[in-house]
Every structure is written in structure tokens, then in C-alpha cells.
Amino acid sequence: MAHGPTTASEEYIEVAPSRPGQEKGSFTRIIQELVFTVDHKKLGLMYIGSGLFFFVIAGLMATLIRIQLAIPNNHFLEPDVFNRFFTMHGTAMVFIVGMPIIFGFANYLVPIMIGARDMAYPRMNAFGFWMFFFSGFLLYASYFAGPGLYNAGSAPDVGWFAYSPLTSRAFSRGHSSDYWTLALFSGGIGSIATAINLIVTTVSLRCKGMTLGRMPLFVWTFLVVAFLVIIAMPPLAACQIMLLLDRYLGAAFFDTQNGGSAILWQHFFWIFGHPEVYILILPGFAIMNEIVPVFSRKPIFGYPIMVAANLMIAFISLGVWAHHMFTVGMSSVGNAFFAITTMLVAVPTGIKIFNWLGTMHGGKIRMELPMLFCIMFLFQFLIAGLTGIMLAVAPFDWQLSDSYFVVAHFHYVLIGGLLFTIFAGIYYWYPKAFGRMLDNKLGHLHFWLFTIGFHVTFFPQHISGFLGMPRRYYTYDAGRGWDLWNMISTIGVIFQAAGIFFFVLNLIWSYWKGRKAGDDPWDAWTLEWATTSPPPDYNFEHLPVVHSRRPLWDLKHPDDPDWKYE
Amino acid sequence: MGTGKLRLSKTLAALALMAPLAAAQADEPLRPIANMFDPLSKPAEMIHDSAIITLIICTVIFLIVTGMLVYVCVKFRSRGAIDERKEPPQIYGSSQIELAWTIIPIIITVVLILITTRTIGEIQDHAVPANAVHIRVIGHQWWWEIHYQKPGAKPGEWITDFTTANEIHVPVNVHTEITLESADVLHSFWVAQLNGKTDLIPGLKNHTWIEPRTTGVFFGNCAEYCGTQHANMQLKVFVQTPGDFAAWKIAQATPAPAPAAAEAIAGKQVFFANSCVNCHKVDGTTAIGVFGPDLSRLATRMTIGAGVAANNQENLRAWMRDPSHLKPGVLMPNMQLTETEVDQVVAFLQTLK
Numbered sequence: 001m002a003h004g005p006t007t008a009s010e011e012y013i014e015v016a017p018s019r020p021g022q023e024k025g026s027f028t029r030i031i032q033e034l035v036f037t038v039d040h041k042k043l044g045l046m047y048i049g050s051g052l053f054f055f056v057i058a059g060l061m062a063t064l065i066r067i068q069l070a071i072p073n074n075h076f077l078e079p080d081v082f083n084r085f086f087t088m089h090g091t092a093m094v095f096i097v098g099m100p101i102i103f104g105f106a107n108y109l110v111p112i113m114i115g116a117r118d119m120a121y122p123r124m125n126a127f128g129f130w131m132f133f134f135s136g137f138l139l140y141a142s143y144f145a146g147p148g149l150y151n152a153g154s155a156p157d158v159g160w161f162a163y164s165p166l167t168s169r170a171f172s173r174g175h176s177s178d179y180w181t182l183a184l185f186s187g188g189i190g191s192i193a194t195a196i197n198l199i200v201t202t203v204s205l206r207c208k209g210m211t212l213g214r215m216p217l218f219v220w221t222f223l224v225v226a227f228l229v230i231i232a233m234p235p236l237a238a239c240q241i242m243l244l245l246d247r248y249l250g251a252a253f254f255d256t257q258n259g260g261s262a263i264l265w266q267h268f269f270w271i272f273g274h275p276e277v278y279i280l281i282l283p284g285f286a287i288m289n290e291i292v293p294v295f296s297r298k299p300i301f302g303y304p305i306m307v308a309a310n311l312m313i314a315f316i317s318l319g320v321w322a323h324h325m326f327t328v329g330m331s332s333v334g335n336a337f338f339a340i341t342t343m344l345v346a347v348p349t350g351i352k353i354f355n356w357l358g359t360m361h362g363g364k365i366r367m368e369l370p371m372l373f374c375i376m377f378l379f380q381f382l383i384a385g386l387t388g389i390m391l392a393v394a395p396f397d398w399q400l401s402d403s404y405f406v407v408a409h410f411h412y413v414l415i416g417g418l419l420f421t422i423f424a425g426i427y428y429w430y431p432k433a434f435g436r437m438l439d440n441k442l443g444h445l446h447f448w449l450f451t452i453g454f455h456v457t458f459f460p461q462h463i464s465g466f467l468g469m470p471r472r473y474y475t476y477d478a479g480r481g482w483d484l485w486n487m488i489s490t491i492g493v494i495f496q497a498a499g500i501f502f503f504v505l506n507l508i509w510s511y512w513k514g515r516k517a518g519d520d521p522w523d524a525w526t527l528e529w530a531t532t533s534p535p536p537d538y539n540f541e542h543l544p545v546v547h548s549r550r551p552l553w554d555l556k557h558p559d560d561p562d563w564k565y566e
Numbered sequence: 567m568g569t570g571k572l573r574l575s576k577t578l579a580a581l582a583l584m585a586p587l588a589a590a591q592a593d594e595p596l597r598p599i600a601n602m603f604d605p606l607s608k609p610a611e612m613i614h615d616s617a618i619i620t621l622i623i624c625t626v627i628f629l630i631v632t633g634m635l636v637y638v639c640v641k642f643r644s645r646g647a648i649d650e651r652k653e654p655p656q657i658y659g660s661s662q663i664e665l666a667w668t669i670i671p672i673i674i675t676v677v678l679i680l681i682t683t684r685t686i687g688e689i690q691d692h693a694v695p696a697n698a699v700h701i702r703v704i705g706h707q708w709w710w711e712i713h714y715q716k717p718g719a720k721p722g723e724w725i726t727d728f729t730t731a732n733e734i735h736v737p738v739n740v741h742t743e744i745t746l747e748s749a750d751v752l753h754s755f756w757v758a759q760l761n762g763k764t765d766l767i768p769g770l771k772n773h774t775w776i777e778p779r780t781t782g783v784f785f786g787n788c789a790e791y792c793g794t795q796h797a798n799m800q801l802k803v804f805v806q807t808p809g810d811f812a813a814w815k816i817a818q819a820t821p822a823p824a825p826a827a828a829e830a831i832a833g834k835q836v837f838f839a840n841s842c843v844n845c846h847k848v849d850g851t852t853a854i855g856v857f858g859p860d861l862s863r864l865a866t867r868m869t870i871g872a873g874v875a876a877n878n879q880e881n882l883r884a885w886m887r888d889p890s891h892l893k894p895g896v897l898m899p900n901m902q903l904t905e906t907e908v909d910q911v912v913a914f915l916q917t918l919k
Contacts, residue, residue, distance in 0.1 A: 079794050079894050159791045165768060166751045166793060171707075256769030262752065263767060296642070302659035305668075327754060327790075328765045329746075329772035332690040336683045343675045343682075350671040351664070357634050358663065364644040364654050375639060382631050386624040393678060395685040396617045398762020399602040399610075402754060402789045468600025468758040470789040473797035477873075480785065481599040557653075565658055 038122035039537055043129050044108030045433060048426075051101035052504075054136055058092035059500065061085045063493050066457070070490035072478040082474035083157040084176075088139070090160030091180065094276070095187050096136040098414065101422055102283035103128070103194050106222045108433065110198060112528040112535060113216045115207025115544040120200040124193050131190025135183045142179030156180035159472065161273065162243075164254035164265040169247050178247070185240045188233045195229035198222055207527075209546040214566070216526050216549065217306055221286035224310045225279050231318065232275035239268035263328055270321035278317040281413060282310065284381075284421035285352060288374055291428050292356050294524045295371035296363030299550060299562070301355045309348035309355075316345050326397045335394045342392035349385055353378060368522075369443045373424035376451055380416025384409060387462070402472075405465025411458045423450075423503070430507075431521045435533040436514030442506035446499050453495025460485035460492075525550035594804055597782045600758035606784075607760040608741075608777035609689045616685040623674060692775065698741040701734065702726075705746070705753030705766035705788070707897060708795035709859050709872040710734075714815065728819045728849070731859035732872045735804045737811040738781050746772040751793060757786030757803050765790055778805040783868070794895030800873025818863055821850025825917040833914030836907045845898070848918065858898060865919035871896065882912045 023029060034046060065085050068077040077085070111119055119125045142155045156176040158166050167177045202223045206215065215223075243265070245251035252258035254265050293300045300306060322330065322338040330338075356378060365371065387409040391397050400406060423446075430438050464485040469476065476482050520529040529552055531540050548554055548562035597606075605614040642654075700715035702724065712734055716727040736742040746755055748766040755774060756763035764774040778784075788799035806814065825831050837843070838853070845858035853861075864870075867877050874893045875881040884891060886908045889898040903911065 079797070083791075083794065083796075157794075163752050163791070166791070171751055171793065260769075262769060297644075297653050299656055299658055301657065302664045305659070305664050327763050328767065329770065332686050335686050335690070339682045339686070340679050343678055346675055347668065347671045351668055353631065354667040355659075355664070357631075357638055358657075358659075360638040360642060362654055362657060363642050365639065365642050366644045375635070378635055379632065382628060382635075386628055389624055389678065390617070390620050393616055393620045393682045393685075395613045395682065395689060395762065396620055398764070399613055399617070399758060401763060402756075402791075466602055468602060468756070468785075468787070470756065470787050472791040473787075475797050477598075479598050481601070560656075562656075565656070 038118075038126045040107050040111050040119045040122065040125060041433070041535065041537075041539075043125055044104045044106075046129060047100045047104030047107060047132070049104075050133055050136065051097050051099075051104060052507075054092050055097045055101075056500070056504070057140075058089050058097055059497075061089040061092075063497060065089065066490040066493045068474060069476075069486050071487065072476050072480075072483055074475060077474065079474045080154075080157060083472070084155040086472060087156045087159055087162075087180075091139060091156070091184070092136075093414070094160060094280070095184055096132065096139060098280045098418060099187070099191060100129075100132050100136075102225070102280065102418075103132075103191070105283060105287070105422075105425055105429075106198055106225070107194070109429065109528060110219055110222055111201060111205065112531065112539055113219050113526050114202065114205060114210055115527050115540065115546065116201065116205035117538050117540070117543075119197050120205055121197050125197050128190040128194035128197065131193065132187050135187030135190065138179060138186065139183035142176050142183075146176040146179055147174050161269050162265075163262075163269075164243070164246075165256065165262050167243055167247075167265075168255060178244070181240045181243055185237055188237050188240075191229050192233050195226040195233075198226040199230075202226075207544050207546060213304075214546060214549045217289035217300060217303065218286040218526075220307050221282050221289065221310050224314045225282045225286075228275045228279050228282075228314050228317070232272045232279060235268050236272035239265055239272075242268070263325075266325050266328065267321070270324045273324065274321040275314075275317045277410075277413070278313055280418050282313065284377065284418045285310070287421040287425040287428075288356060288377060290524075290526065291370045291374050291424050292359050294522055295366045295368060295374070296360045297366070298359055298363040299553075301358030301361075302351075303549065305351060306355055309351045312348040313345060316341060316348070320345065323392060323394075323397070326394045327401050339392055339394040343389065346385065346389055346392075353382065353385075368427075369438070369440065369447060370424045370428035370522075372447055373420045373427065376447075377417060377420045377424065380412055380420065380454075384412035384417055387412065400465060402470055403465035404461040404469045404471055407471050408458050408461035408465060411461070415454055415458070423447075426507075428522065429528070430510070431517030432528055432533050432535070434511055434514075435517055436510050437517050437521060438510045439506050439514060442502050442509065446503040446506060448499075449495050449502065450499030453492045453497070453499055455492070457489050457492030457496060460488045464489075520552070523556075525552040527551055530555075593810070594781045594783050594806065596785075597759060598785045600756075600785050600787070602758045602762075605759055606778055606780050606782070608779075609692075609761040609775065610759055611779075612685055612689055613762055616681050619681055620678065623678065627674070694743050694775070695741050698743045698775075699736060700743050700745070701736075702745045702747065703734070703755060703766070705748040705750070705755075705792070705799075706857075707750050707793050708788070708799040708893075710799070710801055711749070711859065714818070727815070728862070729847070729860040730818060730863065731867075732800070732869070733802045733804060733867050735806055735811055735814050736776065736778065737808045738778055738805050740808070741775055741777045744774050744776070746774060752790045753788045753792050753799065754790035755786070755801070756789040757784050757801060759784050760786075760803060763789045776803070778803075781805045781807060795872075795893055798872055798874045798893055800869070802868060802873070817866070822848075822863060822865075822918045825914055827913065827917075829910050829913040830917045831914075833907075833910035833912065836903065836911050837914055840901055840903075842901070861915065861918055863918055865916050879912060879916065882915055883908055886911050 037043065064077065065082065068074050068082055107125065146154045154176060156179065158172055158177060162180060165171060202219055242253040246253050246255060252260040254260050254262060256262050289300055320338060320342045323342040326335055391400055391409060427438055427443060464482050467481045469482045517533050519533050527544055530544060544551065548566055550562045554561040554563065603614060605611045702713040704711040710732050712730045714727045716725040719725045746764055746766045748768045750768065753766040754763045755766060760776040760778055761774055764772050782805055784803040784805065786801035786803060788796060792799065825834055843853035843855055845855040847854050847856065847860045847862060849862035869875060870877045870881060870885055871893045886903055888900045889896045
């Protein structure tokens with residue numbers, strides 16, 4: 001049985017007639033393979049690849065934003081151009097960079113980690129990818145098509161959370177907001193498809209012996225993420241539809257002059273938006289859960305409580321949305337409620353950080369690149385979590401909200417937290433996906449430049465926030481105490497950009513020239529390392545059977561297997 | 567600083583067009599650094615207290631956890647290839663330790679919750695004293711409309727005494743109750759040294775209050791993104807001695823005298839012959855527009871264009887030639903005035919004090 005798919009697919013490639021332009025390795029053939037594929041690994045890499053592509057574009061926009069803010073009263077960018085940049089930067093980073101990259105990791109790894117041959121619904125998987133991919137182009141198409149017949153507007157300039165009534169036709173002319181709405185709406189459909197697929201795959205395709213209690217924490221975390229996606233995306237879709245109805249069919253959901261509510265949008269958006277933050281950061285935890293044990297040479301500390309912490313975070317995250325709205329004039333009871341729920345998140349998050357430290361404690365920590373990124377994650381995510389607690393203190397938030405402090409906080413979450421683990425994950429699993437190691441020297445250059453650049457850029461923003469600088473300002477006057485911090489912040493971008501340059505260079509260079517990796521370069525324990533690098537289309541020749549959480553540990557240490565202790 | 571009586575006479579002198587431009591503003595110290603850790607008003611001080619406790623707790627946690635991280639990284643890092651052959655002892659967890667680092671954060675969280683809810687109550691449910699000054703602030707793209715309550719109005723009733731724009735004057739050591747509304751999109755009222763921010767929302771009336779401890783010109787900003795010129799929707803709060811404030815109020819509620827100089831008279835004619843009056847109000851004249859800032863006493867203000875430029879002849883001329891030159895995207899159109907007309911209108915505007 002195990003040999004069946006092998007011969008079939010190989011024969012197919014051998015026998016299929018090569019028409020002109022269809023030879024193996026030719027450009028058209030590669031495009032054809034990418035378009036027609038339903039293989040979870042190819043789709044996973046396509047997710048990550050296109051996410052990185054949009055990442056570079058959105059990063060360049062951020063660079064232009066920082067150049068404009070380097071000095072007071074700068075005239076580098078027009079106000080409308082600046083406003084489009086920060087809107088597109090935020091929207092892109094969340095919806096067409098963060099989401100696809102985490103789905104890429106899930107797609108590639110979840111089936112292999114649970115010993116399956118593919119996702120449960122391979123074609124729906126491809127559908128989800130292409131929905132995301134075109135939603136990205138739809139978003140950027142606004143630069144050309146946004147003006148529409150009215151010749152007004154361009155790309156969206158309403159901010160990534162697009163508060164009503166700024167998005168109504170009176171204030172947002174042309175079609176820019178429509179492109180924003182439709183891009184997020186269609187991308188959301190793709191996300192829901194992928195989430196359903198992940199749940200079904202995890203629930204029904206686990207190999208023999210892989211009970212829920214033996215599932216890698218990576219898979220557990222993505223199971224939780226998938227449920228959050230299914231809960232969080234519909235409110236987003238709902239408010240996008242309401243907005244379209246308002247704009248084109250005379251509805252008045254957000255139109256206060258006709259009995260609508262300007263606040264309604266915020267409730268809908270943040271009921272999506274806050275779980276979304278955890279949708280983005282939990283995958284970071286998932287990657288930590290795999291890399292920290294392997295490089296500490298110890299099993300994860302407290303597996304059951306790590307699972308429980310995931311569930312607690314997900315559950316609490318559904319009840320914290322209005323902490324984005326402490327300044328809208330809620331009652332003191334409302335403000336207190338959301339302050340309390342928000343602070344409760346600190347408990348399971350703290351458990352996770354301590355358990356990672358517990359995993360490292362007593363181990364033999366190999367300071368390789370994936371682990372370096374993970375250690376920096378712990379440091380940076382600690383800062384992000386603590387600034388998050390400050391923001392949860394509602395009175396403090398009345399000062400900090402919508403200031404540069406918030407900008408610093410969520411960049412510490414999303415770059416210092418998520419992006420660093422994405423880098424860790426790429427250094428860790430690139431050898432599996434392409435059979436070659438990423439270059440160590442280039443990797444260290446990337447790590448140090450990016451880490452320094454990140455802190456130099458974003459740490460001073462805490463201070464400009466303390467000094468009263470609101471976010472989304474295209475210009476500011478000298479003499480408000482903001483000049484120095486903005487200049488430092490802009491200088492940091494140079495280091496970040498250099499870091500990203502070496503990272504991209506490494507990805508390309510190592511694809512051809514990297515050291516051969518072998519099947520299991522890190523001496524790791526989960527099932528993806530039991531197959532070849534890169535894995536065959538069918539993942540495993542024989543579907544594996546597992547007896548513990550670390551099946552490869554059992555194989556490598558038959559004298560001291562894990563299942564004795566679990 | 568002089569007594570209130572002296573101030574009053576000084577402002578009356580200004581009424582008689584004898585004092586230099588913007589004389590009233592020059593007296594209070596400028597406070598352009600909106601540092602939230604240098605609070606000079608009651609709610610901001612309460613926020614500051616809870617913020618300091620939060621910062622201390624967070625700093626302690628930061629130092630402890632960072633210390634633990636550095637310790638494990640240094641102590642348990644792998645030392646060379648020989649060391650790597652043998653795996654370390656495999657520890658799967660410890661219920662006691664995990665319980666400890668669940669319970670300790672819960673205790674810290676409870677402390678923070680108590681601090682937070684107390685401060686929320688103290689600030690939000692603070693009673694409005696009888697002697698409070700009542701003002702209404704209405705947000706517009708991209709300026710602030712400010713109404714002062716007529717003295718003697720019944721509670722809950724609003725009668726506007728006079729309106730002004732972008733510059734709020736309040737007495738020191740007195741509770742000022744501020745009602746916040748919006749005419750278009752969301753805005754947010756933020757003067758960090760006086761209080762945290764509260765949003766201005768169309769269709770809703772929000773409330774905030776300040777009770778400044780010291781005089782000064784406090785710099786504030788719009789803190790909720792509101793479109794093209796969000797960055798130039800600045801706000802200034804002039805905290806004055808009660809005497810100065812009373813004098814200012816009397817001056818603001820009195821229409822500026824009709825211009826006497828020939829150029830200013832011509833400027834007034836240009837002003838009324840164009841569509842300026844559709845959007846702007848000048849007390850004591852037929853100009854009663856409400857879409858743009860009230861110009862009744864424009865010349866007493868420190869800045870024009872909601873803080874985009876200093877209020878002087880040169881900037882006023884630039885503004886009259888083309889408002890979007892100083893403030894790109896501003897909703898005021900270019901009135902296509904000739905150079906002579908620009909000079910005349912500016913001369914007229916400078917009499918509005």
C-alpha cells in the first residue's frame with residue numbers, strides 16, 4: 001500500500017507527454033504546477049512566499065513613513081500619501097502578511113506532524129490560498145482602481161481598523177474603502193476555509209497512536225487558532241457587509257444622522273480584532289513550543305498546562321475586545337469589566353513564558369539561529385506583555401491609547417513576538433522544506449542587524465508616546481519633545497532593512513548553495529523529521545505509529561523512551 | 567503675576583485696541599511638552615498615580631523574568647561538541663512549580679485590578695461641583711468648535727454664551743466640565759497634562775473634566791485619526807487666573823468694534839461680498855456661518871488653522887492666498903482673492919480682537 005502512490009506519481013511524470021513549454025523545470029511548467037497543486041506542502045510554501053512578498057512591500061511603505069517622520073515639519077510625503085501608506089501598511093501586515101504566513105506554517109507542518117498524507121480537503125486548501133492571494137492583489141489594486149469614475153481617492157486612507165463614519169461615502173469618496181472592504185471580506189472567506197480544513201485534518205487524520213494528549217503542541221495551538229478564526233472572521237465579514245450596505249444601498253448602520261451608531265463598527269471590528277491578535281500571536285507560541293525543547297534538549301515543561309493555557313488565552317480573548325475602546329465613553333462598569341478580563345490574559349501568558357524558561361532550565365541549550373530568535377522572542381514578548389498590562393489599566397490607557405506607546409506595544413507583539421518566531425521557524429524548517437541549511441553567517445548578520453534595528457526603531461516610540469505624540473500624524477512641530485525620539489526611530493529602520501536584505505539573500509542563496517541538510521539536521525523529535533528533506537508528495541512511505549509525544553526520541557533512545565513517563 | 571483686578575484692566579485696555587496682538591496669551595507660560603508623567607491637573611494626577619504603581623510592578627516583573635532568562639541562557643548553554651553527546655535529564659514538568667507561577671500572577675493581577683477599578687470610579691464618577699465652568703467642544707475636520715455656557719443656565723440646559731475655536735480658556739483650580747460632540751467623524755480630545763483622552767463621537771455626548779493646578783498654555787491634540795489633516799488639529803488650553811479668565815470671557819462675549827482704518831473697512835466689504843459669511847461667524851455682523859471656525863475674535867488667538875501656523879500678518883496673508891498651501895487638504899476653498907483684497911481682508915481680520 002505504501003508503495004502505491006510512489007510509483008503512480010513517478011510513472012505519471014515519466015509518461016506524461018512533454019508538450020513544448022511543458023518540460024519539467026520550464027517556467028510555464030512551474031507556473032502550471034503552482035496553479036494546479038493541491039499539495040499541502042506546496043501550498044504552505046506558497047502562503048509563506050507570497051506573505052514574504054507582501055511583507056517586503058508593506059515594509060517599504062513603513063520605511064517611507066519613518067523617513068517622513070524623521071524630522072519635524074518634513075515635506076517628504078503629502079498628508080494623503082502618508083495616510084494611505086499607514087493604512088496599507090497596517091492592513092497588509094495583518095491580513096496579507098501575518099495571516100498567510102501563519103497559515104503557511106500550519107499547512108506545511110500540521111499534516112506531517114500528525115502523520116498524515118495531506119490536509120483533509122486538499123482542494124479547499126488550494127481555494128483558501130487563492131482567495132487570500134487575490135485578496136492581496138485586490139487590496140493593492142486600489143492604488144490604480146480606487147479613484148474609479150469619480151476620480152477621487154486612491155488607496156484606502158482610513159486606517160487599518162477603518163472607524164466609521166470616516167468610511168462613509170461623505171468622507172471616503174471614490175472606491176478606496178470598497179477595495180479595502182472587499183479585499184478583507186474575500187481574504188476572510190479563504191481564512192475560514194483554511195481553518196475548517198485544519199480542524200478536520202487535526203481531528204480525523206492523526207496517525208495511529210497519536211491521541212490528542214500526544215499531539216505536538218504546535219498542532220494543539222493551531223487547532224485553537226483555527227477555532228478562533230472561525231469565531232472571529234464572521235463579525236468582520238458582517239461589518240464589511242454592513243458598510244457596503246451603508247455605502248451603496250442606503251442602509252444606516254453607522255450613519256448617526258439616520259439613527260445608526262458610529263460605535264457599532266468598533267464593537268464589530270474589535271470582536272474580530274482582538275481574537276485576531278491572538279490568532280497572530282498563538283502561532284508564535286506554537287513555533288516556540290517546537291523549537292525551545294529541541295534546542296534545550298528537553299521535553300516541553302508542563303505539556304498539559306501549556307495546552308490548558310492555550311485554551312484559556314483563546315477563551316479570554318473573546319471577552320476583551322472593548323479594551324480598544326476605553327476612550328469612547330463607556331460607563332465606569334464597562335471600562336472596569338474590560339480592564340479585568342484583559343488583565344486575566346496575563347495569567348495564562350505568564351504560565352507559557354515560565355514554562356518555556358522551565359524547559360530551558362536544566363537543559364543544554366544549543367545557541368543556533370532558531371534558538372537565538374526564540375530567546376529574543378522571550379525578552380521582547382515579555383516587554384510587549386508588560387506594556388499590554390499598562391494598556392489594560394484603563395485610566396493609564398486614557399493617556400496611552402492612540403499614542404505612539406500603542407504603536408510601540410503592538411510592534412513589540414507583532415515583530416518582537418510573531419515575526420521573530422516566524423524567522424525562528426524559517427531557520428528551523430527551511431532545511432526540511434528545501435533539503436539545505438540556511439547559511440549561518442548570513443543568518444547571524446540578519447539576526448543581529450534586525451534585533452538591533454527593531455529595538456532602536458520601536459523602543460523610543462514608548463517615550464514619544466509618554467510625551468504625548470499621537471499615532472497617525474504625518475507631521476509634527478519642533479519643540480514638542482518628539483524630535484529626538486523620532487530621529488532615533490528612523491535610524492533603526494536602516495538596520496532592520498539591512499537585516500531583511502541579508503535574510504532574503506540567505507533564502508535565495510541557500511536554496512542552491514546551502515549545506516545539504518539530511519533528514520534530521522537538528523536531532524529533533526517530531527514526525528516531520530522522520531521523512532526525507534524535502535518530504536515526498538505523500539509525506540511518509542509508511543504511515544507512522546507513535547507511542548508518545550516525541551516519537552523520534554523513542555526511536556533514538558529505545559532504552560529510555562518517553563512513553564514510560566507520560 | 568499681578569492681581570485679578572490688574573489683569574482685568576489690562577484686558578479692557580486690549581479692548582480699546584491699545585495692547586499689542588495676542589497680549590492676553592503672552593502671560594501664561596507655554597507648556598508644549600505634553601508629558602503624561604508631569605500632570606498638572608486633577609484627573610491627570612490620579613491617572614499618573616495608578617500609572618506609577620503599574621510601572622513599578624511591571625518593572626519588577628521585567629527585571630525578575632529577564633534575570634531568569636539571562637540565568638538559564640548562561641548557566642545551561644551547551645558547551646562544545648563533547649558536551650552534546652549526552653542528553654540532559656528529561657524533566658516533564660512539576661505541578662508544584664507550575665501552580666506557583668499560576669498563583670503569583672493571579673495575585674499581582676488582583677492588585678492591579680483593584681488599583682484600576684478604583685481609579686476608574688474616582689475619575690469617571692466624579693461629581694460636578696456647583697461652581698464648575700461648563701463648555702462644549704465640537705470636533706470638526708480639522709478644528710475644534712468651543713462653546714461657553716451662559717452664566718445662570720439651569721443644570722442640563724445649554725445656552726451658548728459665545729463660541730470660539732481651537733483655544734480653550736479655563737480658570738485655574740476650578741473644575742471645568744467639558745461636553746464632547748462631533749460634527750462629522752471621530753475625534754479625540756487629549757491634553758495629556760490635564761487629563762487622558764476622551765473621544766468625540768457623532769450622535770453621542772461624551773464628558774470629561776479638568777481641574778488644572780497651575781496657569782499655563784497646555785498643548786493638546788486630536789488623538790483619533792480623522793482624515794487628511796488629523797496631524798494639524800491641535801488644541802490649546804489656556805489656564806488663567808480667575809480674574810484673567812473672567813476678563814477674557816467678557817471680552818469674548820462682546821463683539822469686536824467696527825474697523826476704523828480704510829484698508830480694514832475695505833477688507834470687511836471684501837469679506838461680506840464673498841462667500842466667507844456662509845461658513846464663518848463674526849459677532850455683531852450678519853456673518854453667521856457655522857461650518858468654519860468662529861472669527862469674532864480671531865485676532866486674540868495664538869495660532870490659525872488649528873495650530874498650523876502662528877497668528878500673524880504674514881501667515882494670515884498666506885492663508886488667504888491659498889489655505890491649502892499652509893494646510894493641504896483643508897476644507898476651506900481658495901477664495902481667489904487679488905493681492906489687494908488679501909491685504910484688505912487680513913487688515914479686517916486683525917481688527918477682530
